[in-house]
Amino acid sequence: MNRKRIWIGVTGAVMAAIAIAVAILYEPAIAPVAPPAPDSFDAQLKRDGARVVALGDCVVCHTAKDGRPFAGGLPLVTPFGTIYATNITPDPQTGIGAWSEAAFARAVRHGISRDDHLLYPAFPYVHFTRMSDHDIAAAYAYLMSREPVHAIAPANRLIFPLNFRPPVAFWNLLFLRPGPREADASHDARWNRGKLLVDGLGHCASCHSPLNAIGAEKAGHAFDGGIVDGWEAPPLNALDGAARPWTQAQLVTYLRTGRASEHGAAAGPMLPVTRDLATVPREDVEAIATYVLSLQKGAPRAVEPVASRAASPAAQRGAVLFNASCAQCHGTGSPMQTIGERPTLAFSTAVNAGTPRNAIQMILNGIAWHGEDAANYMPAFSGVYDDRQIADLVAWVRGAWSTKPAWPDAEPLVARLRKENSAR
Known part of the structure; x- marks a missing residue:
């Protein structure tokens, strides 16, 4: 009662x-x-x-x-x-x-x-x-x-x-706190322009922040990372903790082209964002990069990448699949790296992430062909490999290219993401 x-x-x-x-x-x-x-x-x-x-x-x-x-x-x-x-x-x-x-x-x-x-x-x-x-x-x-x-x-x-x-x-x-915000006099015009774009029109925190129980951005955790359409939107305040800390030039290039040296290519929900940013004046993107880089928390940098480490049985199975389907583009000495100057997977945000979510999504979905911009193309393997095989692949990639701890078995996450993707 x-x-x-x-x-x-x-x-x-x-x-x-x-x-x-x-x-x-x-x-x-x-x-x-x-x-x-x-x-x-x-x-x-x-x-x-x-x-x-x-x-x-x-x-x-x-x-x-x-x-x-x-x-x-x-x-x-x-x-x-x-x-x-x-x-x-x-x-x-x-x-x-x-x-x-x-x-x-x-x-x-x-x-x-x-x-x-x-x-x-x-x-x-x-x-x-x-x-x-x-x-x-x-x-x-x-x-x-x-x-x-x-x-x-x-x-x-x-x-x-x-x-x-x-x-x-x-x-x-x-x-909701309606209305424009005043400029911060302690910073220069480019920083203020970047803050206006990132916090306002660009609404970057909407994707790159965790949400609370009723769907608002969690207070005190702006830019700590979030989940969008099944992809992880990585924390924007930890770019200095990447295997290769982001520079202003690299971030500008990434936002305008969808790829950056020593970091990799945009995919998932971020890819169309970079295609939009390619159409705006460079000074807008430079302002965005300036503000984003000012948000860094001084995250510890990852250990320098090493060659392959001892692999689990799952990773050993994944190595066979990698050599069959991936090595021609991502293997050491592949033309994409030696001629195309693409970064090694050791610097990839997805490979060094805390979870295998984005690595799985990249393998499942790839990057669709986009007119003449073939450099960002990657075939999708959702119809080629089953859940166990994709889990083996990510186990191999993590063990071979990242110095961070191994991910737990990814097969349940692969199955869930595949189901969610098909529902969209």
């Missing part, structure tokens, strides 16, 4: 808190407008908007696999269910064509849609709120100048009670 009363009391308190939050944050719907003509916007403003949208990676999240750009439909898998990205083309029925600039700005800064419903924080408005008025206006001009696409996103599939939006108001009270 007492337990029942406690449960009723807690439920009542939560519902009261949500009601108060909704009352505090409620804003009425904003009237629809006729879609503005693309030529009604200043040409320079639209060019600025292309830069803003690329820095914000908008097309990455708002484009489904094989879908039209910005037309939505991409599934975003969260611990609470699946959210489908919305259509942000200027289609007036299914996109944002009927949105005024004021409605667009409110969504970006406060997470409230034109018709007054609360947006889920999978849309990173907690970071976008720091954008300047000019950047918001520029993004609006650019998006309203895209081709309208009539596309309805699938219905979200979230657990109760998060399939109702009012609880988001309470979440916003806890974690």
Whole structure:
């Protein structure tokens, strides 16, 4: 009986808190407008908007696999269910064509849609709120100048009670701090520009930070690393602890090309980010790199890589598979290294990580062919090797190229990741 009363009391308190939050944050719907003509916007403003949208990676999240750009439909898998990205083309029925600039700005800064419903924080408005008025206006001009696409996103599939939006108001009270931030006078202009991009428009902490029990970035752990789409987003504050500490030049090159000497190539969710950053001015990426490198915690550096160490039976089996399928690109003295100047696996972030997650994902998924950019290509082996064989491969790679402790048996993780990947 007492337990029942406690449960009723807690439920009542939560519902009261949500009601108060909704009352505090409620804003009425904003009237629809006729879609503005693309030529009604200043040409320079639209060019600025292309830069803003690329820095914000908008097309990455708002484009489904094989879908039209910005037309939505991409599934975003969260611990609470699946959210489908919305259509942000200027289609007036299914996109944002009927949105005024004021409605667009409110969504970006406060997470409230034109018709007054609360947006889920999978849309990173907690970071976008720091954008300047000019950047918001520029993004609006650019998006309203895209081709309208009539596309309805699938219905979200979230657990109760998060399939109702009012609880988001309470979440916003806890974690949303709206409005731009002032520059830090103790740092130079490039550092401040980098902080604005990393903490705001680029929303890097959304992926590279662990989340708490209700899906917000864990306080005090910004940039400590996270999990995105089954991949590990490595900690951005430990780049000095890599087998080869990252330099400014290497980080800029990586962010602009998707690969860096002595570190490797981007894959998974990070790869399309680098393709967006390749389109923005170099000074933006240099500012991002400057700020990220200022976050370092002084992590201990890994021991210098050594040649092969004693291998377990699993790793010995993996060696046979490696020589059959991988050595021609990744083996010592392979043309990719001697001619293509690609780094040894000893410097790979995935190989030196605390878990085999990214090494497994690389083997399962590879890196898809991308036009003329063949240098970043890697075939996928999900249909070639079974779970046990992939686990053996990662055991061999870890033992042969990393000086860090062996990973535990990876076969259960391979099976889980394969299942999760097929569901996306």
